[in-house]
Amino acid sequence: MEIRQxxxxxxxxxELHFTEAADKLGISQPTLSQQIRVIENELGTPLFDRIGKKTVLTEAGRLFRQYALQMVQQLENAKAAVTELTNQNVGLFRVAVLPSDLDYRLTPLLIDFHRDFPKTKVQVIPSMNIEELVLDNEVDLGVGLAIQPDSRLERIHFYTETYCLFVNERHDLAEKELVHPEDLPKLPIVMYPQGFYGRDLIDSWCAQHQVSIQPILETGSATSLFQFVKENIGVTIQPSQLITHFESLGIRAIPIMDSPSRQLEMYYRTDKYLNVAVRTFMERLRDYFVK
Structure with missing residues (x-):
């Protein structure tokens, strides 16, 4: 059996469609059908059921697919290892991150990383579906909220982050040392829309404390939210570490009693080869957040 097959x-x-799959492969449909029959003959069992125009995987096909994915991944790992050895880290590093506040904070880290690995092209992909991108091998590394254990993924916890209330320095609450959950419904809050991790986490925390927030403005941009705070239009609830980026705008972070918090993780496929550039990025990411 050949890797091409x-x-x-x-x-x-x-694709589950012979003509469409053949078009994407750049071969004829009869050629694809013939090659699939070669594999099925070698394995001694059908891999697809052909019911009229419909094509579905058999149980044997589903099982073989698992091993086929591993074989292709191992080949890619071998290529990556040899490329790293011979080309001094020339290559592509793809990392998926949470949109808005997390991808915003990676910029200084990426600048330093590029200086040390100028031949490595980096793609930062903001996404709400990080785990799926990692499992589908569309990215090399995922950086986001803690996920459920999965034998296909290696998970590395690197930071526990609390949230604060961010207000303009001229706001009535600016001198307070602490705010309570019951204070929040009275405030003109600006937040991410529902469906964003940061918003859903806050809504869940509010429900636990039997309070509810009704934002007066919603946007998916962390920079926009802090501009609203700068103009004293509203206040926002964000990860406390963000104050280092926005304090110069005349914004103050006030701790919240029994603060919301989130666990941040890096994760990658257990069968994925990680080159020196990726491993270095992971080490620096961990150091960047705990410094």
Missing amino acids: IQYFLMLCN
């Missing part, structure tokens, strides 16, 4: 098989798994 395995790649044909995986494309057909994705």
